[in-house]
Amino acid sequence: MAREVQVTFDCADPGAVSAFWAEVLGYRLQVPPKGFETWEQALEASGVPRERWNDASAVIDPDGVGPRLFFQRVPEPKQVKNRVHLDVRAAPGLAGEARMAALEAEADRLVALGATRLRRFEPAPPLDAGHMVMADPEGNEFCLD
Numbered sequence: 001m002a003r004e005v006q007v008t009f010d011c012a013d014p015g016a017v018s019a020f021w022a023e024v025l026g027y028r029l030q031v032p033p034k035g036f037e038t039w040e041q042a043l044e045a046s047g048v049p050r051e052r053w054n055d056a057s058a059v060i061d062p063d064g065v066g067p068r069l070f071f072q073r074v075p076e077p078k079q080v081k082n083r084v085h086l087d088v089r090a091a092p093g094l095a096g097e098a099r100m101a102a103l104e105a106e107a108d109r110l111v112a113l114g115a116t117r118l119r120r121f122e123p124a125p126p127l128d129a130g131h132m133v134m135a136d137p138e139g140n141e142f143c144l145d
Contacts, residue, residue, distance in 0.1 A: 004067070005067045006067055006068045006069070006070050007067050007068075007069050007070070007086070008069075008070045008071075008072060009021075009069065009070070009071045009072070009140060010072060010074040010078075011071050011072070011073065011074065011138045011140075012073065012074070012077065012138060013054065013073075013138070014054055014055065014056050014057040014071035014072060014073050015054045015057050015071075016114075016137060017057075017071050017136060017137060017138055018057035018058065018059050018069070018071045020113055020114055020115070020136055020137055021059055021069055021071075021136065022059040023113050024088060024110060024113070024115075024136075025059070025061070025066070025069075025088065026062070027059040027060055027061055027062065027066070027069065028059065028060060028062050029057065029058070029059055029060075030057075030058040030059065030060050030068070039053070040053065054073065055072065055073045056070065056071065056072050056073065057070075057071045058070045058071065059071075078138060078139045078140065081141060082140055082141045085140070085141050085142050085143065086142045086143070087131075087142070087143045087145050088106075088142060088143065088144050088145070089145060090102060090103055090106040090144045090145065091103050091106075091144075091145070095123070095129060096123060099123070099129060099130055100120075100122070100123070100130050103120075103130065103131065103132050103144045103145070104132075106144055107132050107134060107144060110134060110144075114136070114137035115134045115135060115136055115137065116134065116135045116139075117132065117133075117134055118132075118133040118134060118135055118141065119132070119133040120132050120133075121133070129145070130145075131143050131144060131145035132144040132145075
Protein backbone atom coordinates (compact mmCIF):
# COMPACT_ATOMS: atom_id res chain seq x y z
CA MET A 1 0.00 0.00 0.00
CA ALA A 2 1.36 3.44 -0.97
CA ARG A 3 1.83 5.95 1.84
CA GLU A 4 1.21 9.67 1.85
CA VAL A 5 4.38 11.74 2.37
CA GLN A 6 4.96 14.99 4.25
CA VAL A 7 8.29 16.81 3.97
CA THR A 8 9.35 18.50 7.22
CA PHE A 9 11.77 21.42 7.50
CA ASP A 10 13.49 22.41 10.74
CA CYS A 11 13.87 26.20 10.76
CA ALA A 12 14.07 29.34 12.88
CA ASP A 13 11.11 31.17 11.27
CA PRO A 14 8.41 28.76 10.08
CA GLY A 15 6.11 31.53 8.84
CA ALA A 16 8.73 33.11 6.60
CA VAL A 17 10.15 29.84 5.28
CA SER A 18 6.69 28.42 4.53
CA ALA A 19 5.75 31.61 2.66
CA PHE A 20 8.95 31.29 0.59
CA TRP A 21 8.23 27.67 -0.36
CA ALA A 22 4.59 28.45 -1.16
CA GLU A 23 5.85 30.98 -3.74
CA VAL A 24 8.50 28.60 -5.10
CA LEU A 25 6.08 25.73 -5.65
CA GLY A 26 2.79 27.50 -6.31
CA TYR A 27 1.46 26.04 -3.05
CA ARG A 28 -0.75 27.83 -0.54
CA LEU A 29 -0.67 28.12 3.21
CA GLN A 30 -2.80 25.48 4.86
CA VAL A 31 -6.14 26.94 5.93
CA PRO A 32 -6.99 27.17 9.63
CA PRO A 33 -9.34 24.64 11.26
CA LYS A 34 -13.08 24.88 10.57
CA GLY A 35 -14.75 27.65 12.47
CA PHE A 36 -11.76 30.00 12.30
CA GLU A 37 -10.97 32.61 9.67
CA THR A 38 -7.30 32.93 10.67
CA TRP A 39 -4.63 30.85 12.37
CA GLU A 40 -4.28 33.59 14.98
CA GLN A 41 -7.93 33.08 15.97
CA ALA A 42 -7.48 29.31 16.13
CA LEU A 43 -4.28 29.50 18.17
CA GLU A 44 -5.73 32.05 20.58
CA ALA A 45 -8.87 29.94 21.07
CA SER A 46 -6.67 26.90 21.76
CA GLY A 47 -4.74 28.78 24.45
CA VAL A 48 -1.44 28.83 22.57
CA PRO A 49 0.70 31.69 23.96
CA ARG A 50 1.32 34.45 21.42
CA GLU A 51 5.10 33.85 21.49
CA ARG A 52 4.48 30.28 20.21
CA TRP A 53 2.26 31.26 17.25
CA ASN A 54 5.17 30.94 14.81
CA ASP A 55 6.30 27.52 16.07
CA ALA A 56 4.91 25.77 12.99
CA SER A 57 3.42 26.38 9.57
CA ALA A 58 2.42 24.24 6.60
CA VAL A 59 1.85 24.66 2.89
CA ILE A 60 -0.15 22.41 0.62
CA ASP A 61 -0.52 21.77 -3.09
CA PRO A 62 -3.79 23.47 -4.13
CA ASP A 63 -4.41 20.56 -6.53
CA GLY A 64 -3.87 17.98 -3.79
CA VAL A 65 -1.17 16.16 -5.76
CA GLY A 66 2.14 17.14 -4.15
CA PRO A 67 3.18 16.45 -0.57
CA ARG A 68 2.38 18.75 2.33
CA LEU A 69 5.41 20.73 3.50
CA PHE A 70 5.59 21.26 7.26
CA PHE A 71 7.88 23.81 8.91
CA GLN A 72 8.77 23.53 12.59
CA ARG A 73 10.78 25.89 14.75
CA VAL A 74 13.96 24.46 16.23
CA PRO A 75 16.43 26.29 18.48
CA GLU A 76 19.63 25.39 16.65
CA PRO A 77 20.73 26.89 13.31
CA LYS A 78 21.44 24.77 10.24
CA GLN A 79 24.90 23.26 10.63
CA VAL A 80 25.74 21.06 7.63
CA LYS A 81 24.70 20.20 4.08
CA ASN A 82 21.27 18.62 3.68
CA ARG A 83 21.26 14.85 3.23
CA VAL A 84 17.85 15.12 1.52
CA HIS A 85 16.75 17.99 -0.68
CA LEU A 86 13.95 19.01 -3.01
CA ASP A 87 14.40 19.12 -6.79
CA VAL A 88 12.16 21.82 -8.23
CA ARG A 89 11.33 20.98 -11.84
CA ALA A 90 11.74 24.42 -13.43
CA ALA A 91 12.54 23.40 -17.03
CA PRO A 92 10.71 20.18 -17.90
CA GLY A 93 11.13 19.11 -21.50
CA LEU A 94 13.81 21.71 -22.25
CA ALA A 95 17.41 21.01 -23.21
CA GLY A 96 20.64 22.89 -23.84
CA GLU A 97 20.60 26.68 -23.85
CA ALA A 98 16.80 26.89 -23.58
CA ARG A 99 16.88 24.75 -20.43
CA MET A 100 19.66 26.76 -18.82
CA ALA A 101 17.92 30.05 -19.71
CA ALA A 102 14.72 28.80 -18.04
CA LEU A 103 16.68 27.75 -14.95
CA GLU A 104 18.40 31.16 -14.82
CA ALA A 105 15.05 32.95 -15.07
CA GLU A 106 13.60 30.86 -12.24
CA ALA A 107 16.75 31.37 -10.16
CA ASP A 108 16.40 35.14 -10.60
CA ARG A 109 12.77 34.96 -9.43
CA LEU A 110 13.71 32.91 -6.38
CA VAL A 111 16.65 35.14 -5.46
CA ALA A 112 14.17 38.05 -5.38
CA LEU A 113 12.15 35.99 -2.85
CA GLY A 114 15.20 35.41 -0.61
CA ALA A 115 16.95 32.36 -2.13
CA THR A 116 20.70 32.19 -2.72
CA ARG A 117 22.43 30.76 -5.79
CA LEU A 118 25.10 28.23 -4.78
CA ARG A 119 26.27 26.51 -7.97
CA ARG A 120 25.41 26.10 -11.64
CA PHE A 121 26.11 22.78 -13.36
CA GLU A 122 26.35 22.96 -17.13
CA PRO A 123 24.77 20.23 -19.26
CA ALA A 124 26.94 17.10 -19.43
CA PRO A 125 25.04 14.61 -21.62
CA PRO A 126 23.94 11.92 -21.41
CA LEU A 127 23.40 11.91 -17.64
CA ASP A 128 23.12 15.57 -16.65
CA ALA A 129 20.94 18.01 -18.57
CA GLY A 130 22.24 20.88 -16.40
CA HIS A 131 20.89 22.15 -13.10
CA MET A 132 21.38 24.77 -10.41
CA VAL A 133 21.89 24.36 -6.67
CA MET A 134 20.12 26.98 -4.59
CA ALA A 135 19.43 27.61 -0.89
CA ASP A 136 16.24 28.84 0.73
CA PRO A 137 16.33 31.84 3.10
CA GLU A 138 17.55 29.66 5.98
CA GLY A 139 20.22 27.85 3.94
CA ASN A 140 18.40 24.61 3.05
CA GLU A 141 19.76 23.44 -0.29
CA PHE A 142 17.49 22.58 -3.22
CA CYS A 143 18.01 22.12 -6.94
CA LEU A 144 16.41 23.71 -9.94
CA ASP A 145 16.32 21.14 -12.71
